[in-house]
Amino acid sequence: MAENKMHILVCGGTGCRASQSEQIVNNLKAELESQNLNNDVRVLTTGCFGFCEKGPVVKVVPDNTFYTEVKPSDAVDIVNEHIVKGRPLQRLLYKNPKNNYKVTSTAGIDFYKKQVRIALRNCGFVDPENIDEYIGRDGYEALGTCLSDYSPAEVIDIIKKSGLRGRGGGGFPTGLKWEITSKEKNDQKYVVCNADEGDPGAFMDRSILEGDPHSVIEAMAICGYCIGANKGLVYIRAEYPLAINRLKIALSQASEYGLLGNDIMGTGFDFEIEIRYGAGAFVCGEETALIHSMEGSRGEPTFKPPFPSVSGYLGKPTNVNNVETFANIPVIINKGAEWFSSIGSENSKGTKVFALAGKVNNVGLIEVPMGITLREVIFDIGGGIRNGKKFKAVQTGGPSGGCLTEKDLDIPIDYDNLIKAGSMMGSGGMIVMDEDDCMVSIAKFYLEFTLDESCGKCTPCRIGNKRLHEILDKITKGKGTEQDLERLKLLSNVIKDTSLCGLGQTSPNPVLSTLLNFEDEYLAHVREGKCPAGQCKDLLKYEIDPDLCTGCTLCYRNCPVGAISGEKKSVHYIDQSICIKCGVCFQKCKFKAISIV
Amino acid sequence: MKVKSLADLKKIKAEVQEKIKLREQGENADKIVQIKVAMATCGIASGAKEIMSYMIEELDFRGVDAIVSQTGCMGYCYAEPTIEVIVPGQSPVIYGFVSKEKAKEIIEKHIVKGELVDGIIPVTFKTIDE
Numbered sequence: 250m251a252e253n254k255m256h257i258l259v260c261g262g263t264g265c266r267a268s269q270s271e272q273i274v275n276n277l278k279a280e281l282e283s284q285n286l287n288n289d290v291r292v293l294t295t296g297c298f299g300f301c302e303k304g305p306v307v308k309v310v311p312d313n314t315f316y317t318e319v320k321p322s323d324a325v326d327i328v329n330e331h332i333v334k335g336r337p338l339q340r341l342l343y344k345n346p347k348n349n350y351k352v353t354s355t356a357g358i359d360f361y362k363k364q365v366r367i368a369l370r371n372c373g374f375v376d377p378e379n380i381d382e383y384i385g386r387d388g389y390e391a392l393g394t395c396l397s398d399y400s401p402a403e404v405i406d407i408i409k410k411s412g413l414r415g416r417g418g419g420g421f422p423t424g425l426k427w428e429i430t431s432k433e434k435n436d437q438k439y440v441v442c443n444a445d446e447g448d449p450g451a452f453m454d455r456s457i458l459e460g461d462p463h464s465v466i467e468a469m470a471i472c473g474y475c476i477g478a479n480k481g482l483v484y485i486r487a488e489y490p491l492a493i494n495r496l497k498i499a500l501s502q503a504s505e506y507g508l509l510g511n512d513i514m515g516t517g518f519d520f521e522i523e524i525r526y527g528a529g530a531f532v533c534g535e536e537t538a539l540i541h542s543m544e545g546s547r548g549e550p551t552f553k554p555p556f557p558s559v560s561g562y563l564g565k566p567t568n569v570n571n572v573e574t575f576a577n578i579p580v581i582i583n584k585g586a587e588w589f590s591s592i593g594s595e596n597s598k599g600t601k602v603f604a605l606a607g608k609v610n611n612v613g614l615i616e617v618p619m620g621i622t623l624r625e626v627i628f629d630i631g632g633g634i635r636n637g638k639k640f641k642a643v644q645t646g647g648p649s650g651g652c653l654t655e656k657d658l659d660i661p662i663d664y665d666n667l668i669k670a671g672s673m674m675g676s677g678g679m680i681v682m683d684e685d686d687c688m689v690s691i692a693k694f695y696l697e698f699t700l701d702e703s704c705g706k707c708t709p710c711r712i713g714n715k716r717l718h719e720i721l722d723k724i725t726k727g728k729g730t731e732q733d734l735e736r737l738k739l740l741s742n743v744i745k746d747t748s749l750c751g752l753g754q755t756s757p758n759p760v761l762s763t764l765l766n767f768e769d770e771y772l773a774h775v776r777e778g779k780c781p782a783g784q785c786k787d788l789l790k791y792e793i794d795p796d797l798c799t800g801c802t803l804c805y806r807n808c809p810v811g812a813i814s815g816e817k818k819s820v821h822y823i824d825q826s827i828c829i830k831c832g833v834c835f836q837k838c839k840f841k842a843i844s845i846v
Numbered sequence: 847m848k849v850k851s852l853a854d855l856k857k858i859k860a861e862v863q864e865k866i867k868l869r870e871q872g873e874n875a876d877k878i879v880q881i882k883v884a885m886a887t888c889g890i891a892s893g894a895k896e897i898m899s900y901m902i903e904e905l906d907f908r909g910v911d912a913i914v915s916q917t918g919c920m921g922y923c924y925a926e927p928t929i930e931v932i933v934p935g936q937s938p939v940i941y942g943f944v945s946k947e948k949a950k951e952i953i954e955k956h957i958v959k960g961e962l963v964d965g966i967i968p969v970t971f972k973t974i975d976e
Contacts, residue, residue: 256962296925296942296967310962364971373884373920373930384855385862393852452887459886460918491887507848515851580974613923616971630970 255290255332258308262297263610264633265305269321270294273305276324281332290332297611297632303343313354316341363625365592366616367600368416368453368576372460377495380502383463389508391582392467392474396516401431401475408475408578410586412598417443417534417571418646418675418751420597420664426568430476430558433566438478440469441562441569443539444485444492447531448647449698451678453602454572456614458485458492461576462499468578470509470520476568481522484539486529496524531648531702534676535750536561536569538704549704550750571676573602594620597663601674607643607681608635617662624658627681638683642766646675648695648702649755651762652688671762673755687784688767689774693721695759703752710753713744717760724771726787727778734771738764783845786830790846795820797842804834804843879912879957880932886919892926901929901949910957922967931956942967 259265259274274292281287298306303317307327314337316327323341330338342351366372375382383389395404409424430438442465446454458465469481485493500522503509511519525543532538533548540562542548561567577599581589590598597619603626606612610632617626623643627633634640642652651672660666664674682691696718705711720737723729741757748754764771773779780788793804793813800818812828815821823834835843849855883889883898898914905912922928925942931952932938941952942965955961 258962258966258968261964291961293962293966294964296922296965298968298970308968362972366971366973369919369921370974372886372918373882374917376915377918378916381858381862384859387859389849389855390852390859393855397852456886456919489887491890507850514849514855584974611922611924613925614919614921616921 256310257290257292257327257332258295258310259292260296260298260300260304260306261294262301262304262632263635263637264297264301267637268305270305270319272321273307273319273324276321277328280325280328284328284333286328286332300629301610301633302629307341315343315352315354317343363617363621363630364615365600365618367580367589367592368457368573368602369460369614369616370580371464372456372614375461377460377462378498380463380499380506383461387579387583388463389467391579392470392508393514395471395474395582396514396518401477404471404475404582405431407586408581411581411589412586412593412596413574413577413581413589414597414664415571416573416577416601416676418649418673420674423570423574426558426570427472427475429556430478430566430568433559435566437480437563437565438476439562439565439567440472440476440478440481441539441543441557441567442469442481442483442575443534443536443569443571444483444489445527445529445534445539446486446489446572446676447529447534447702448649448676448678449695450606450680451604451647451676453604453614453677455489455492457572457576457602458489459495462492462496463503464579465496465572465575466499466503466509466522468575469522470513471578471582472568472570472575473520474518476566478568479519479521481520482525482543482562483522484525484527484533484543487526488529493524493526500524530704531698532704532750532752535752538750539569540567547704549706550752552749573677592618594661594663594666596665601662601677603677603679605631605679605681607679608638608683608686609633609681610635619663620661622659622661623653626662626679627658631681634681634683638685640681641684641686642682642688644672644680644682644691644695644759645678646673646755646758647678648698649673649751649758650675650678651758652682652691652766654766671765672758685782685784687725687780687782688763688770689721689725689780690784692759692763693718693725696721696756699752699756703756707748707750707753709744709747710756713740714753714756716740717744717757721760724774725780725785727774727785729775731772731775733775734764734768789830790825791823791828791830791832791835791843792846793821793823794842794844797840799840799842801839803837803839807833807837809833878934879910881912881914881957882917882930882932883914884918884920884922884926884928884930885916888919888923889926889928894927897927897929897944897946897949900946901953904950904953905957908953908958910953912957921971925967928967933957933960938969940967940969941965 277292305319307316307319405427413423414420527533530548533542535550536557538548538550557567593599600616600618602616642654657670667674703710720733741761744757773781798820805813812824885894902914927944928942929944930940955963
C-alpha cells in the first residue's frame with residue numbers, strides 16, 4: 250500500500266517559517282537524496298502545530314516522534330540518527346519543563362491538552378443531519394437516564410454540583426436558575442434556548458447548532474423535565490439560515506424517533522420544541538427583550554424583577570439558557586458532576602468556547618478549560634500575532650467588554666478574573682489587536698455598533714451613546730481637547746448608572762477601558778494631533794522626501810485625485826489640500842521616498 | 847422507528863455503533879476510507895460544498911470505495927475548506943486549504959497510495975473520551 254515507509258512532517262506555519270523551517274525541509278530532502286532514502290522517506294510541509302513557542306517543530310511518523318527548536322543544520326543528524334539508525338535524536342526532544350523529562354511523542358506534551366472539547370465534542374466529528382451518528386456518540390442517553398432513573402430534583406442537584414454557569418455572558422449558575430423555575434407553581438412553563446448570538450466576532454452558538462444540533466435539543470428536553478415544562482422554544486436569528494435548517498432537520502428526526510413528542514421513551518414525559526425567528530437585534534439577546542420579541546412585541550427590555558423564571562413568556566415561568574450552556578448538559582449527566590467540576594478554576598467550572606479573531610495566525614473556534622491564561626490562548630493556540638507584529642491588546646466580551654493588555658496576559662481566564670481586570674467573559678468573542686490598531690478608533694467602532702443596536706428606550710443609552718460617539722469622532726479627526734477626555738469619562742459613567750438593561754449599562758465599557766489602558770494614545774490624539782498607530786486618516790500626512798525621490802512619476806500616475814505634481818526626473822510634491830490619504834502612493838513608491846508623518 | 851425506552855435507545859446505539867464499526871472493520875477493511883468535510887458556514891463560504899461534491903465524483907470516477915460525509919466546524923476557520931481523512935487502522939489526518947487540486951492530490955496519493963500530502967493541520971485539542 251504505502252510507498253513511503255516514513256514521513257517527516259515539518260511545520261510550515263508563519264512562526265516556524267520565520268525560523269527557517271523551509272530551509273529545514275530543503276536540507277532534509279537533500280540529505281535523504283544523498284543517502285538514497287528519498288524513495289523511502291517523504292518530507293512534508295504541514296499547517297501550524299500551534300506550538301510556535303518551541304518552533305520550528307518537526308514530527309516523524311509513524312512513530313510520532315516530536316522534535317522542537319530544530320535548526321536547518323540539524324537535518325543531517327535527524328536523517329542519520331532517526332532514519333538510518335532508527336533511534337530518536339535525544340538532544341532535539343521536547344523537555345517537560347515541570348520535571349525535565351524528555352518527551353518523545355506529541356501525546357506526552359501538555360501543550361496538546363490545552364484545548365478540551367466538551368460543548369464542541371461532536372462538532373466536526375458527526376454528521377449533523379444524521380441522528381444515528383449522534384446516538385452512536387451517547388446521544389439522548391442522558392435524557393433517557395434522567396427520565397427513567399432520576400427525579401427532577403436529583404438532576405438539578407447534579408447540574409448545581411457541576412458548577413456550570415451560563416455561557417451567554419452573565420455567568421449565572423445554571424442549576425440555581427433551573428431550581429428557581431422548577432419551584433414556581435404554574436400549569437404552563439417554558440424552556441427557551443437563546444440562540445440570538447449578537448456579539449461582533451462571536452460564532453460559537455451558530456457552530457454548535459450547525460455542527461451538533463441534537464445536543465441542544467436533548468438538553469432542552471432535560472431542562473423541561475427538571476422545571477416541569479413540556480414546551481421549548483429556540484429563539485434564533487434569521488441570519489443563521491444553515492443553523493436553522495440543520496436544527497429543523499434535527500427536530501424532525503428527533504420527533505420521528507419519538508425522542509420529542511408525547512410519552513418520550515415510555516416514561517410519560519411530553520416535550521416539544523418550536524423555533525422562533527429573531528430579526529437579529531443585539532438587544533434581543535437580553536432575556537426580557539428576547540421574550541417580548543417572541544411574544545410579537547417590540548424587542549425592548551423591561552425591568553427585572555420579575556425575572557423570567559417567575560414571569561416570562563406569556564407571563565408564565567420561563568427558563569432561558571444559552572446554546573453553549575445547553576450543549577454542556579448531556580455530558581455532565583453522562584460523565585457526572587465531579588468529572589465536570591474537576592475541569593476549570595475555583596469558581597468557574599468546565600470549559601469555554603472562544604471565537605479567536607483579529608490579528609492572530611490561527612483564527613478559529615477554540616474550547617479551553619477555564620483558568621487558562623490569555624498568553625496560552627493567543628500565543629500557543631492562536632499561533633501568535635500575524636506578520637510578526639507586536640501584541641497590543643485583546644478585546645473580550647464584545648461591545649460590552651473591555652480591552653486587556655500585555656499586563657493581563659498571565660491572569661487565568663474565568664468569569665470573576667475578567668471582571669476584575671476591567672473586561673468580561675461575554676459570549677466569548679476574542680479579538681486580538683496589534684501595534685497597528687488605534688485604540689480610539691476601536692472604541693469608536695464598538696460605539697457605532699451599540700449606537701445601531703440601542704433600542705432607544707432609555708435616554709442615556711439612546712442619546713448618551715450618540716454624544717460619546719461624536720466626541721470620539723472629534724478626537725479621531727484631531728479636533729478633540731483634553732476636556733473632551735474628562736467629558737468622555739463623566740458621560741460614560743452616567744450612561745452606565747442610568748440605563749435599564751445590560752446593553753446600556755455596559756456600552757461605555759470599551760471607551761472606559763481604552764481610556765484607562767491607553768490614555769497616552771488618547772492624549773497623543775488631542776495634544777499633538779497624532780495617531781500613534783497611523784490609523785486615523787485625518788491625522789496623518791503623506792510626504793515625499795526630496796532626497797529619496799527619483800522623479801520616476803509612478804506616484805503621480807497612480808494618484809486617483811491628482812494631488813501629486815512634478816516633472817519627470819525631478820522631485821515630486823503632494824498637495825495636502827487635495828490628498829485623500831488613500832495611501833496608494835505610499836504603496837507604489839519603489840524608493841521608500843514617501844513617508845507617513 | 848420509535849424509541850420506546852432507554853433500553854431501546856441503547857439497542858439503537860449498539861446497532862448504530864455496529865454500523866460504524868462495520869464501516870471501519872468490515873470485509874473491505876483496507877479499502878473503505880472515511881472523509882469528513884467541515885461544512886459549517888465558514889467552510890461552505892470557502893467552497894467546502896464544491897470540494898465535497900468534487901471528491902464524491904472523483905472517488906466514484908476512480909472506483910475508490912470511500913464514505914464522504916459532512917460535519918460541523920472543526921475550529922480551523924483560518925484554513926477552510928478543511929477535511930478529515932480517516933484511513934482504517936491509521937490515525938485521522940486533517941487537511942486545510944483544500945482546493946480541487948489539493949483534493950485530487952489527496953485522493954491520488956493519500957487515499958490510493960497511503961502517502962501523506964503537504965498541508966496537514968495537526969490536531970490541538972483533546973476530546974471528552976480522553
